[in-house]
Amino acid sequence: xxxKLIGDRSPVRRFNLNNVTxxxxxxxxxxxxxxLTPMARFYQEYWDNLxxxxxxxxxxxxxxxxxKNKEGxxxxxxxxxxxxxxxxxxxxxxxxxVVIERQDFDSPITSQDEGERHKMENQKVRRSSMxxxxxxxxxxxxxxxxxxxxxxxADIVETPPSLIQDLAAHDKPLIVPNCYQRYTDPExxxxxxxxxxxxxxxxxxxxxxxAAKMDPxxxxxxxxxxMATYRSLMAYMADQGDEQHIEVPLDGVGGTALLVKADVHxxxxxxxxxxxxxxxxxxxxxxxxxxxGWAATGLPNYKVYHYNE
Amino acid sequence: xxxKLIGDRSPVRRFNLNNVTxxxxxxxxxxxxxxLTPMARFYQEYWDNLxxxxxxxxxxxxxxxxxKNKEGxxxxxxxxxxxxxxxxxxxxxxxxxVVIERQDFDSPITSQDEGERHKMENQKVRRSSMxxxxxxxxxxxxxxxxxxxxxxxADIVETPPSLIQDLAAHDKPLIVPNCYQRYTDPExxxxxxxxxxxxxxxxxxxxxxxAAKMDPxxxxxxxxxxMATYRSLMAYMADQGDEQHIEVPLDGVGGTALLVKADVHxxxxxxxxxxxxxxxxxxxxxxxxxxxGWAATGLPNYKVYHYNE
Ligand SMILES: Nc1nc2c(ncn2[C@@H]2O[C@H](COP(=O)(O)OP(=O)(O)O)[C@@H](O)[C@H]2O)c(=O)[nH]1
Ligand SMILES: Nc1nc2c(ncn2[C@@H]2O[C@H](COP(=O)(O)OP(=O)(O)O)[C@@H](O)[C@H]2O)c(=O)[nH]1
Ligand SMILES: [Mn+2]
Ligand SMILES: [Mn+2]
Numbered sequence: 001x002x003x004k005l006i007g008d009r010s011p012v013r014r015f016n017l018n019n020v021t022x023x024x025x026x027x028x029x030x031x032x033x034x035x036l037t038p039m040a041r042f043y044q045e046y047w048d049n050l051x052x053x054x055x056x057x058x059x060x061x062x063x064x065x066x067x068k069n070k071e072g073x074x075x076x077x078x079x080x081x082x083x084x085x086x087x088x089x090x091x092x093x094x095x096x097x098v099v100i101e102r103q104d105f106d107s108p109i110t111s112q113d114e115g116e117r118h119k120m121e122n123q124k125v126r127r128s129s130m131x132x133x134x135x136x137x138x139x140x141x142x143x144x145x146x147x148x149x150x151x152x153x154a155d156i157v158e159t160p161p162s163l164i165q166d167l168a169a170h171d172k173p174l175i176v177p178n179c180y181q182r183y184t185d186p187e188x189x190x191x192x193x194x195x196x197x198x199x200x201x202x203x204x205x206x207x208x209x210x211a212a213k214m215d216p217x218x219x220x221x222x223x224x225x226x227m228a229t230y231r232s233l234m235a236y237m238a239d240q241g242d243e244q245h246i247e248v249p250l251d252g253v254g255g256t257a258l259l260v261k262a263d264v265h266x267x268x269x270x271x272x273x274x275x276x277x278x279x280x281x282x283x284x285x286x287x288x289x290x291x292x293g294w295a296a297t298g299l300p301n302y303k304v305y306h307y308n309e
Numbered sequence: 310x311x312x313k314l315i316g317d318r319s320p321v322r323r324f325n326l327n328n329v330t331x332x333x334x335x336x337x338x339x340x341x342x343x344x345l346t347p348m349a350r351f352y353q354e355y356w357d358n359l360x361x362x363x364x365x366x367x368x369x370x371x372x373x374x375x376x377k378n379k380e381g382x383x384x385x386x387x388x389x390x391x392x393x394x395x396x397x398x399x400x401x402x403x404x405x406x407v408v409i410e411r412q413d414f415d416s417p418i419t420s421q422d423e424g425e426r427h428k429m430e431n432q433k434v435r436r437s438s439m440x441x442x443x444x445x446x447x448x449x450x451x452x453x454x455x456x457x458x459x460x461x462x463a464d465i466v467e468t469p470p471s472l473i474q475d476l477a478a479h480d481k482p483l484i485v486p487n488c489y490q491r492y493t494d495p496e497x498x499x500x501x502x503x504x505x506x507x508x509x510x511x512x513x514x515x516x517x518x519x520a521a522k523m524d525p526x527x528x529x530x531x532x533x534x535x536m537a538t539y540r541s542l543m544a545y546m547a548d549q550g551d552e553q554h555i556e557v558p559l560d561g562v563g564g565t566a567l568l569v570k571a572d573v574h575x576x577x578x579x580x581x582x583x584x585x586x587x588x589x590x591x592x593x594x595x596x597x598x599x600x601x602g603w604a605a606t607g608l609p610n611y612k613v614y615h616y617n618e
Binding site for chain 1: 322327377385389406407408409410411413440441444445447448449450451452453455572574575576577579580581582583600601
């Protein structure tokens with residue numbers, strides 16, 4: 001009843017942010033990780049991979065944001081069914097908490113077809129809308145107890161089970177693995193892999209010159225023939241060796257999988273929905289973090305895999 | 310016990326942001342207001358004024374952030390004693406929830422003396438640190454249920470009891486009353502009042518020219534003789550009439566008292582700790598909100614009062 005609820009109101013919660021540690025050994029130190037996923041479609045492979053993460057589930061909070069359209073409704077129903085199953089199942093599989101949000105603004109592009117999504121002229125509107133979705137999710141789920149935020153796209157279908165610990169061990173404010181895609185080579189018929197995400201890069205003089213001549217309201221996009229930036233893309237830095245933990249400094253990051261110390265967000269770093277130094281969304285986020293004193297790191301040989309439509 | 314806690318984990322919380330209304334009649338619509346206060350010192354007059362707000366307390370969540378220095382420790386103890394008293398007192402006085410955070414970075418200026426605080430060369434460092442404190446508080450307390458955020462400085466000692474409803478009735482994304490200070494006129498010995506906060510202003514061509522010539526890392530400050538901006542200050546727009554609800558458009562806002570629709574923050578609007586269009590903290594926040602499509606409004610004749618040291 002109402003008055004019971006009021007009687008229950010906790011007298012005061014006091015937090016010392018210094019007591020929330022953010023260390024290279026997050027399991028030992030019982031650090032809470034918030035996994036945030038903007039989700040347009042539900043993929044069972046994403047969910048199965050998430051369940052396979054061997055970071056203790058009682059230290060993982062999940063947050064999702066889904067668009068309010070027909071596809072978003074279907075994805076919400078599928079997600080909710082899976083979440084309910086896990087949260088009612090064996091204790092050790094249950095997550096600390098789960099929040100599912102519906103986005104209260106329209107997605108600008110209704111088609112989720114890969115070709116349509118990637119058209120250059122659609123990118124600014126689309127990525128601005130994605131930024132708002134990410135910010136809304138972040139601002140409403142980040143708590144006092146959160147040590148780490150793992151951004152994980154809904155179409156990342158394969159990662160090492162030790163993803164969180166592996167990334168955290170590097171003790172970096174922002175760290176991003178290399179996002180690839182598996183496919184069947186049409187010539188050989190054999191399974192192969194290719195780079196997928198081109199948003200993790202090191203800046204180039206050419207890109208800076210392009211930016212200097214641009215209107216402050218325009219954005220530089222990566223991976224388009226029409227706009228050659230000559231940036232060094234992490235996508236092409238992977239080599240055959242098994243040095244999984246080689247680090248490279250980055251100026252732009254992608255968000256398909258991205259581990260961030262919660263203090264970076266608490267300082268104010270968000271996903272600019274407007275051009276910020278001619279950058280937007282996750283790339284703008286890396287720039288904003290840099291302005292706040294936090295540098296980005298990439299792991300060219302540490303791979304995660306994107307769904308192949 | 311631990312396993313009891315795990316057994317209690319709620320299976321799933323689902324939120325539709327569309328169901329959280331943000332309307333000009335927030336009491337009727339049971340809208341939750343989050344009052345956020347960065348606090349260096351505890352003033353009993355602030356607390357008494359807060360308790361006097363006649364917005365239903367069960368719809369008010371409180372969030373505080375205090376520095377980790379000697380003065381901050383004293384303020385935390387005083388605040389916690391008052392909070393505990395209220396939260397254990399009559400149900401109708403209890404707030405929905407209270408969070409007290411301690412800031413885990415140093416305050417750059419130890420002296421809280423008004424003269425020292427306002428020295429021009431101290432402003433950039435000081436306001437950058439204030440921005441981080443505000444962001445940390447915001448990012449960790451804003452929830453899915455929050456409709457409005459009222460920023461209220463710890464030295465605002467007098468407001469109308471209907472402050473929240475009065476401001477919300479204007480239905481604006483950002484709205485700011487005029488912040489004055491009471492004093493005793495040394496000549497007449499009579500009580501008088503004078504403008505206190507000069508951060509709420511309309512931009513001027515002069516200020517824009519100053520900015521155009523400035524290094525992007527510098528900031529324009531308001532209220533300093535060394536830098537005449539010729540901006541129109543809301544501080545000087547008050548008139549003797551009793552038209553309390555006259556509105557003016559603003560380009561910069563102060564944060565002594567400032568009501569913001571939660572969606573503005575959820576979109577990503579925060580307090581830039583770095584120069585953003587040569588603006589910082591609350592003034593930079595107004596600019597960032599504008600970039601996101603949300604304009605600021607001022608109420609020159611609606612007054613709140615700052616403590617007089
Ligand atoms: N909430 C929300 N999520 C979206 C929307 N569009 C895409 N997503 C999700 O955001 C992430 C990135 O989008 P995606 O289309 O895969 O980008 P791409 O792989 O870079 O082409 C994925 O997890 C999508 O499921 C949207 O409009 N709203
Ligand atoms: N958390 C925190 N709050 C502070 C700090 N310095 C000032 N404040 C609070 O922030 C608000 C604005 O600061 P104040 O010094 O009053 O600014 P002024 O009135 O513009 O000179 C007030 O509520 C202060 O109590 C700080 O270092 N940390
Ligand atoms: Mn994708
Ligand atoms: Mn003050």
